[in-house]
Amino acid sequence: MFPNLQYLNFGRSSIWDERLYFFLTRPTVISTNLLELHVSLRTFYDCLYLLDGHFNQLHTLYVDLDLIGDLNREVNNIKKLPSLKCFWLHCKMITFVYDEFVLPLLQRMSNLEKLDLCINVGRRKRFFDDNDLKMNIINYMPQLNKFTFNICSLSSFYNEINLPSNEHIQKTFSNFNNKQIIYWTDYFPKEKYGYCHIYSYPYQLKYYNKITNNFPGGIFKYVRQVSLHDERPFEHEFFLRIAESFPFMEELIIRNHEQQINKQFRKSKNGNQDLSIIKYPYLKQLNLIDTCIDYYEQFLFDTKMDLAFGVRVGMIYGLVKEVTHNFTRNRTRNNCAKINYVNLRTEIQYGGYPDKFSGEQQQIPEYIKDYFPHTQID
Template sequence: MKHSFIQLNDLPDEILMMILKKLTNIEVLYSLIGTNKRLNQIIYDFTFTNHLTLMISLSNGFTYPLSDPILDQFCSQILPKIHHKIKWLDLESSSMKRILLTTNYPNLTGLGLYNIHEETITDLFADENHFTHIFKNQILSLIIDINTNGQQNVSEDMIPIIFTYIFTTFTNLEYLKFNSSSIACPRLSFYIPSSFINSSNLLELHVNLEYFTECLYLCDGRFNRLHTLYVNILRIQSSNLIINNTEKLPKLKYFSLSCNNDIYDYDELILPLLHRMLNLIKLYLYLLVCNRETFIDGNEMKINIINYMPYLNTFIFNIYSYIYFNDQINLLSNEDIQKTFKNFKYNKIISCVDYFPKVEIGQCHIYSYPYQLEHYDAITNNFSGGLFTCVRRILLFDERSFEHEFFIQISQSFPFLEKLTVVNQKQQNNKSFRTSKNVNQNLSIIHYPHLNELDLTAVHIDYIKQFLFDTKTCLPNNVFLLIDYQLMKKVTRNFRRNTTRSNCNKLNTILFYRKLTFPEHFKDYFLHTNIL
C-alpha cells in the first residue's frame, strides 16, 4: 500500500484529479485524508468537499447510514477539518443529528434529508437549540425525502405538519424538493389550508400532491416569487371547494404537471390553470385524459395551450387521451394525428392511435421524442419502435395477438427493461415455434438482460409459453413472476416439461393466483424459488 501511494504521489495534479473524480467524495476523503501534505491539499479541493453524501443510497431508492467505523472517522476527524468548505450535505435520518452537531458549518446552504421518520421531525424542527436556531437563516436549498425504505412510518396527517414546519423554520428558503421516492408514502394534502405556509423567498418547488386542489392552493399567491413548480398529483378531479383558478401567475417560468391516474376534467381544471401562466418558458405535461369527444392532438395544443404562452420555447409531453367511439365511421388515423404536428416547433413528436372494438374505446398516445420517462404504458401492435434508454417499466396491451416478432421489437426498443406486464387474452396466430433447438433455427430467442419482474396474470396461455419456453425466450436469473397457477401447470405439463425447466429454474420468486395443492415433485422443478 505504501508503494502504491508513492506511485500515486508521483502523478501530476491534473492526472490525480482525473483519477479521484472517478470515486465518490466520501471514498476520496475517507481513504486518503492524512496520507501526506500534497494529497491533503488536493482532496481538500472544493471538488471533493463542497457536496458530501454521508449515507448509502441503493438503486431501489432505499437509504442507509454509513457503517460505524466510517461515520466515526468522519465525525471525529474529517468533518472538523473541512467544515468550512462544505456547502451541501445529504444525510440519512438515523445519523443526521450526530453529523449536524459534530461541528459548525458556516457555509452550509443546502441540505438533503432522507428516510425521514416521525420521530426525527422533533429532532429536526422542534428543538431550536440543536437545529433550527443554527440553520434558520442559513439554509437556502432543502430536499426532504420521506421514503422510509418501503415502510409507511409517516402518517398522512403528519405530511402537512412537516411542510408547515419547513416554512416556519427556514425563513430564507429558495429551493424545496418535498416528496418521496416510495409510492407507499402519503402525499401532501391540506385539509385546512394553513396561513403559515407562505414565503416571499421561495423560487423553486417540487412536491407530490394528493389532489389538484392542493396545486391551486400553492398557486394562490402565497409564494409570490415562485418561478419553477414541479407537481406530481395523485388525483385530478373536480372539488366542491371554491378555489381561485383565474388569477395570473406572471412570475412562473417553468411548470411540470404529472398524474398517473385517469383525468376526466382536463378542459375544466387543467386548461384554466395553464392559461394563467402567460410568461411560461418551459412546460412539461404527463397526463392520462379521459371522457373527451376528441383526441388531444397538435391542433388542440396550439389553440388551448401554446397560443396562451407567447414566450414558450420548450414543450415536452407524454399524453394519452381516450374517447368512446361507439358507432362512429370517420375515425382519425395515426397519419391524421401526425399531420396536426406538421408545423410543431417543439422537439420530434411521435403519435400512436389505437381503437379497441370490444370496449369501443379509442386511444391516442402523443409524446416528445426522445422519451424521458421511466415507464411506458399501453403499448400495442401499432408501436412504431425506437430506442428508449430511460424506460424501466412497460405495459403491453391489445385486443389483437402479440406475435414473436413483436416481442423481439420490444426487447430491442427497451434495452434496460426491468418490469414487464402483459395484458392480452387473444391467442397467438403463429403457432410455429421450436420445441427443440434443432427445429426452425430462424426463430430468434429473445433476451431481456435486466428483467427482474414479469407479470403474466392477465394473459392467454400462449404468452406463458412465449416467456417460459427456452426455444423462444431466455430469461435472466432472479426474476419475480406473477402468474395463474392453473395455466402454468398446464404449460409446464404438471411441472415436468423440459422446454420450460430452464427458465423456471431462473425464477427467484413466484406469486401464484388460483393456487391449488402442489404435486409432490413440484419442489424439484423450483429448487431455488420462493413460492408466494
C-alpha cells in the same frame, strides 16, 4: 422554520406513497422567498391551493399528482401567475376534467419558459390533438421555449368509420417542424374505446404504458417499466421489437387474452433461419396474471425466451401446471429454474372468463419446488 428558504424538494416517502393534502386543513403557508418547489400532492386542488398567492415569488414548480378530479371546494383558478417560469406536472391516473381545470391553470402562466406535461386525458368522443397543444397551450405562452410532454388520450366511440386515421392526425402536427413528435392511435372494438399517445421525442420517462401492436418503435433508453395491452395477439416478432426498443427494461406487465396465431411458425420472414431467442437481460419483474396460456409458452419455453436469472414472476397456477405438463416438461424447466420469486394465484377460473374466479383455492403440491429449485413460492 427556514424563513430564507429558496429551494425545497418535498417528495414522496420511499416506503409509502405519502403526499401532501390541504383539502381538509387549509393551513396558512406563505413564503415570499421560496423560488423553486418540488412537491408530491394528493389532488389537483392541492396544486391550485399552493398557487393561490402563497408563494408569489415562485419561478419553478414541479408537481407530482396522484389524482386530478372534480373540485368540490372553491379555489382560485383565474388569477395570472406572472412569476412562474418553469412548470412540471405529472399525473399517471386518468382525468376526465382536463378541459375544465387543467387547461385554465396552464393558461394562467403567460410568462412560462419551460413546460413538462405528463397526463392521461379521458374524453367522450375526441382525442387530444394539435389544437390542444397549439391553440389551447402554446398560444397562451409567448415566452415558451422548451415544451416536453407525454399525453395519453382515451375516447369512447360507437362507429369506427367516423374515427380519424393516423395519417390525418399526423398532418395536424405539420406546424411543429422544430419538434420531433411521435403520435400513434389504436382502437379496441370489444371495449368500445379508442386510444392515442402523443409525446415529444427523445422520451425521458422511466415508464411506457399500454403498448399495442400499433406501437411505432424507437429506442427508449430511460424506460424501466413497460405494460402491454391489446385485443389482438402479441406474436414472437412483437416481443423482439420490445427487446430492441427497451434495452434496459426491468418490469413488464402483459394484458392479452388473444391466442397467438403464428406460435407454431418458427421461421423468420425470409424463411431460411429460425426466429431469434429473445433476451430481456435486465428484466426483474414479469406479470402474466392477465394473459392466456400462449404467453406462458412465450416466456417459459427456452426455445423462445432466455429469461434473466433472478426474475420475479406473477402467474396463474392452473396455467403454469398446464404449460409445464404438471411440472415435468423439459422445455420449460430452464427458465423456471431461473425464477427467484413466483406468485402463483390458485383461484379456479370458471365460465370461460379468465378474469373471473370461483374463489375456490387449490393446494400447491410440494413436488413443484423441485421444478423451481431457486424460487420462493407464494
